[in-house]
Amino acid sequence: MSASSTPHVVIIGGGLAGLSAAQSLSDAVAASNQQAVASADPYRLKITLLESKRSTGGRAGSFSDSISGESVDYCQHVAMGCCTNFISLLKRFDMLDDWKRYRDLVFHYPGHSPSPFSPSRWLPAPLHLAACVGKLGYLNRNQKREVRSGMWRLMRTRSASLAQRTAKDWLQSIGQSQSTIQAFWDVILVSALGEETDVVSMQAARKVLIDGFAAAQGASDVLVPCLPLSEMFGERLPQKLESLGVELRCQAAVKRIEIASPTGPVVELVSGEELLADQVIVAVPWYRLSSLFDPDDAEVAIPNVHGCTRLDASPISGIHLWLDRPIMTNDHAVMVGTTSQWVFRQPLASTVSPSEPSEVSGHYHQVVISASSGQSQSLGKQALLDTVLDELRNEFPMGRDFKLLRHRIVTDPNSVFSVSPATESIRGNIRPALPWLHLAGDWTPTGWPSTMESAVISGRMAANSVARRLSDSLVEIPVDPGLPWGWLAKRVIRR
Ligand SMILES: Cc1cc2nc3c(=O)[nH]c(=O)nc-3n(C[C@H](O)[C@H](O)[C@H](O)COP(=O)(O)OP(=O)(O)OC[C@H]3O[C@@H](n4cnc5c(N)ncnc54)[C@H](O)[C@@H]3O)c2cc1C
Structure with a gap:
């Protein structure tokens, strides 16, 4: 126990998981004190969040463009209507x-x-999707029939029975042709899960297809940020957390966690400073976890910690393009059958017309390629750029003669973890064995793939685990169970 009577919770890692943990804990304290209004001695908690980089946000961050001075997201992030915990975090801080x-x-x-892919507003889920498949003009009649029958088979198949199957293996086993897999299933699954269908777990794919499309109206809505991620998660959200009393320290890299000290856990920073803690939430990516402990301590603190080395990573590339003109009127477009997978134009703020030159530096567009190792490795950067530019010229007649002013290709090889059939059991087995230690991060067992939603849920779960250890009087901030399923979905979709 730290010397003070106020328990001290140290959170290591200021990505969305760590930020969510800090928010949940400070809200838990406030809610507990509100419930016990009569108490003369309010519950107190000291919460310190340590982040190694100059600002918080982690993978949901931005770089500063040296020409325009603008912050540009490393890679376009989107959320879906089904990401209710992420959305509630945004609402909590007036950022929705x-x-x-x-x-x-x-x-x-x-x-x-x-x-157009436009789910019906009037038909109940999952029928609201049926008409949109019919409108996908590039699919032939057989392919549309296959997609509908595949969705039906998926709804009637229980999640647990898919645990050991890859998406491609299962889709082929129910008679989906290669062309339908490429033209429909790949499009949704590779973007949502960041991994190829021959690797990705069908159970994870089902989660996206059912929770993110079939089970509820609004689940497949797409949310796109209008501000740079660094402004939201590196400036505004941390400021709000500080106003709630959380101590936020950036450029405070943790070197190691001492587990055997008689005074309780000691968090040692690279600077040499030591922090005494009562509870520690480790919210770093899976590939950093074991480095925070002495080699002999790692397995004591977290049995199976070395399973993290078996969580493969999957890269995502953001191809940032500054063009001499806008090439599209829509804010974004999904690209099928091409190396480019999704194109976004910015700024999205409705006050800025796409035909107005927004900056001296040109009109900004971004092409996103998930599971990009194949393309990047086989093509090389210049050939990848040329391919993408050709695809844009062919697909967007309005900008056919555009000139590329400049570009930047950003590929994070550790963008997301690869959700293969082996992943779920590995994730589920990496659990702390010390009563004061808690894990958070998009890779922990939340039931979600590597997403902002998973990160936010994990932070909330870790905060609740801390609350249970600290005091019976500390309330828990529940994890949102997701959008309620429609009446028809409840009848036809097996759990
Ligand atoms: C290119 C790309 C595109 C993506 N697109 C999407 C998308 O469209 N939609 C979506 O939902 N998700 C997307 N994701 C995934 C999403 O960004 C992550 O799932 C989420 O941000 C993970 O949050 P986290 O807090 O778990 O981990 P991280 O964001 O990795 O945060 C961990 C933090 O820990 C810090 N840290 C590490 N070691 C130490 C240490 N020793 N001491 C102190 N701090 C430390 C790191 O600096 C980092 O800030 C994308 C990711 C990438 C990279």
Whole structure:
């Protein structure tokens, strides 16, 4: 126990998981004190969040463009309507209005007119999706029939029975042709899970297809940030946390956690400073976890910690393009059958017309390629750029003659962990064995793939685990169970 009577919780890592843990803990203290209004001695908690970088946000961050001086996200992030915990974090800090919500998407396939993907507002889930498949003009009649029958089979198949299957293996086993897998299932699954269908777990794929599309109206809505991620998660959100009493320390890299000290856990910073803690939440990525402990301590603190080395990573590339003109009127487009997977134009703020030159530096567009190792490795950066530019010229007639002013390709090889059939059991087995130690991060067993939603849920779960250790009087901030399923979805979709 630290010397003071106020328990001290140290959170290591200022990504969305660590930020969510800090928010949940400070809200838990406030809610507990509100419930016990009559108490003369309010519950107190000292919360310190340590982040190694210059600002918080972690993978949901931005770089500063040296020409325009603007902050540009390393890679475009989107959330879905089904990400209710992430959305509640945004709401909690009045940041939801900084995200633009889209119900409809537009799919582009070479040689075909763009197809809208517009779930019906009037039909109950999951029927609301049926009409949108019919409108995907690049799919032929057989492919549409296969997609509908595949969705039906998926709804009637229990999640647990898919644990050991890859998406491709299962889709082929129910008669989906290669062309339908490429033109439909790959498009959704590779973007949502950041991994190829021949690797990705069908159980994780089902989670996205059911929770993110079939089970509820609004689940497949796409939320796109209108402000740089660094402004939201590196400036505004931390300021709000500080106003709640959380001590936030950036450029405070943790070197090691001493587990055997008689005074309780000691968190040692690279600077040499030592912090005494009562409870510690470690919210670093999976590949950093074991380095925070002495080699002999790691397995004592977290049995199976070395399983983290078996959580493979999958890269995502953001191809940042500054063009001499806008090339599209829609804010974004899904690209099918091409190396490019999704194109975004910015700024999204509705006050800025896409035809106005927004900056001297040109019109900014970003192409996103998930599971990008194949393309990047086989093509090389210049060939990848040339391929993407050709695809944009072919697909967007309005900008056919655009000139590229400059570009930057950002690929994070550790963007997300690869959700293969082996992943879920590995994730589930990496649990702390010390009563004061708690884990958070998108990779912990939240039931979600590597997403902002998973990170926020993990932070909340870790905060609740701390609350249970500290005091019966500390309330828990519940994890949101997700969008309620529609009446028809409850009847036809097996759990
Ligand atoms: C290119 C790309 C595109 C993505 N697109 C999407 C998307 O569209 N939608 C979506 O939902 N998700 C997307 N993701 C995933 C999403 O960004 C992550 O799931 C989420 O941000 C993970 O949050 P986290 O807190 O778990 O981990 P991180 O963001 O990795 O945070 C961990 C933090 O710990 C800090 N840290 C590490 N070691 C130490 C130490 N020793 N001491 C102190 N601090 C330390 C790190 O600096 C970091 O800030 C994308 C990710 C990438 C990289």
